[in-house]
Amino acid sequence: MKRAIFRKFVWIILLALLASSLVFCLIMGRKNRSSVEDQLFDTLYMMDYSLDYSGDLEKQLQEICSLEGNEHTRATVLSAEGRVLADNGVPDDEQEQLESHLGREEVQQALKEGKGIAERYSSTLHKRLLYAAILTENGYILRLAVPYDGLFTYLRALIPAAAAGIVLAMAASFFMAERQARSIAMPLNEIAAELRRMNKGEPEIFMKHYRYDELNVIIDAVNQMSAEIGGYVKKLELERIIRQEFFSNASHELKTPITSIKGYTELLESGLVTKPDVQKDFLGRIEAEADRMTNLINDILMISKLETKDVQVEMTKFQIYPLLEDVLSSVTPMANEYGVKVITECKPLTVKANVQQLQELISNLLVNGIKYNKPDGMVRLTITADQEDMILVVSDTGVGIPREAQKRVFERFYRVDKGRSKKMGGTGLGLSIVKHIVNYYGGTIRLESQVDVGTTFTVRLPVIAE
Ligand code: ADP
Numbered sequence: 001m002k003r004a005i006f007r008k009f010v011w012i013i014l015l016a017l018l019a020s021s022l023v024f025c026l027i028m029g030r031k032n033r034s035s036v037e038d039q040l041f042d043t044l045y046m047m048d049y050s051l052d053y054s055g056d057l058e059k060q061l062q063e064i065c066s067l068e069g070n071e072h073t074r075a076t077v078l079s080a081e082g083r084v085l086a087d088n089g090v091p092d093d094e095q096e097q098l099e100s101h102l103g104r105e106e107v108q109q110a111l112k113e114g115k116g117i118a119e120r121y122s123s124t125l126h127k128r129l130l131y132a133a134i135l136t137e138n139g140y141i142l143r144l145a146v147p148y149d150g151l152f153t154y155l156r157a158l159i160p161a162a163a164a165g166i167v168l169a170m171a172a173s174f175f176m177a178e179r180q181a182r183s184i185a186m187p188l189n190e191i192a193a194e195l196r197r198m199n200k201g202e203p204e205i206f207m208k209h210y211r212y213d214e215l216n217v218i219i220d221a222v223n224q225m226s227a228e229i230g231g232y233v234k235k236l237e238l239e240r241i242i243r244q245e246f247f248s249n250a251s252h253e254l255k256t257p258i259t260s261i262k263g264y265t266e267l268l269e270s271g272l273v274t275k276p277d278v279q280k281d282f283l284g285r286i287e288a289e290a291d292r293m294t295n296l297i298n299d300i301l302m303i304s305k306l307e308t309k310d311v312q313v314e315m316t317k318f319q320i321y322p323l324l325e326d327v328l329s330s331v332t333p334m335a336n337e338y339g340v341k342v343i344t345e346c347k348p349l350t351v352k353a354n355v356q357q358l359q360e361l362i363s364n365l366l367v368n369g370i371k372y373n374k375p376d377g378m379v380r381l382t383i384t385a386d387q388e389d390m391i392l393v394v395s396d397t398g399v400g401i402p403r404e405a406q407k408r409v410f411e412r413f414y415r416v417d418k419g420r421s422k423k424m425g426g427t428g429l430g431l432s433i434v435k436h437i438v439n440y441y442g443g444t445i446r447l448e449s450q451v452d453v454g455t456t457f458t459v460r461l462p463v464i465a466e
Helices: 002-050 059-067 105-113 149-199 211-272 276-307 320-338 355-371 418-423 428-438
Strands: 073-080 084-087 115-122 128-133 140-149 315-317 343-345 348-352 378-386 389-396 444-450 454-461
Touching: 002 115, 002 128, 002 140, 002 149, 059 073, 059 084, 105 115, 105 128, 105 140, 149 211, 211 276, 276 428, 315 320, 320 343, 320 355, 320 378, 343 355, 348 355, 355 378, 355 389, 355 428, 355 454, 428 444, 428 454
Parallel strands: 343 378
Antiparallel strands: 073 084, 073 140, 115 128, 128 140, 315 348, 378 389, 389 454, 444 454
16 A cells, blocks of 8 residues: 555656646746847847947947857848848858848848747757847848747756656655555554454444544444444343243243143052042142143243234224123133122223234233232223323232332243242233233333232223224
């Protein structure tokens, strides 16, 4: 990278140098040309003023041009017809052979406009010359010519300066490229190191900003991505832990009834239990344990269904009252068994939801109200509506939930009184299923409870269909 930057620097500096030299030469060349022209014309007017046209013109021209600084100047006096009358650059005897100067550009211009200027190669002097001519008042044409290189005068002077500039530019480029490469490569190396760290399984990295906006855009994107991945990984890890816990709890829960069933079956098989009423009791226990297992498996299946987000949940519009009647008829035997009265108040409402889910939700809350109640206790269920929310309140006069347990009752397999729950065929999953269903609809659930007084669950579900 350093090499590429260095090469670029050299090119840029060289181009800048060339461009500036060219512009300098052009400007200076033009300036110089106009000042030389001015000088030539000034000299011509002075000459015109000081020349004695009736005297020896040749001699006078020699004298003027022999002055210091004028050694290379060629002065010519022409007649209006273009005949050379005197010329200090050409010997007298050759002057006769000189062709008529009338056709020369500067002479033509002088005849027309009073003064003229032209630049060309002189075959007489074998040099490039700048010619200036004026038409004098008495009809002569006075002409001066000086060697003139134009732009080349400056180019010659500029070449060593440009060479020195190039050497300097190369040296400066070398150091600047070094620094530039380092200042660009360093952040890139650091970013690469951070990304490598991320690759090695460290999902959360944070990169600092650099002074390059373009890099910061990448850094922001990487930081954001890393934060998102970090969050995602944490979520996955948490889900993994929860799932693992769930499996180990579920297998433990299933193991207990299986062990009991196995024990009773072995006892019955051994022939040691001979009394028919004891045998019957054992068979009854086996059946109860089998029921527990069925409940447990059903609840586990329900939870896994609720957790599988891509499973299609069928939503229909239905009246809530008939559904409530179904639930009531299924819990009444239990309520009668425990001597608990169930009172319901239900507004005629139409909801749009999944029938099984609402059934499960109402049934779980009602069953808990009955299970964790006292003899002659009561469970009251009211269903009302508040705009698009269905409000379901289940309150009982039961044992209540201690304050410290209130936060945990929605956890899977959490039971306040394990013995009581198991005796009642509880799985510890009922409220967890309720919470899942509430979350599925984006609703809320509130719990108020006082030990020995009773418990109230208030559920709000946005399911009311107009
Ligand atoms: P379970 O199958 O044990 O009833 P739940 O998830 O339905 O499981 O409830 C968790 C625990 O919360 C129960 O074991 C019980 O201790 C307590 N609980 C739930 N509902 C009530 C209630 N209405 N009154 C008192 N305790 C309750």
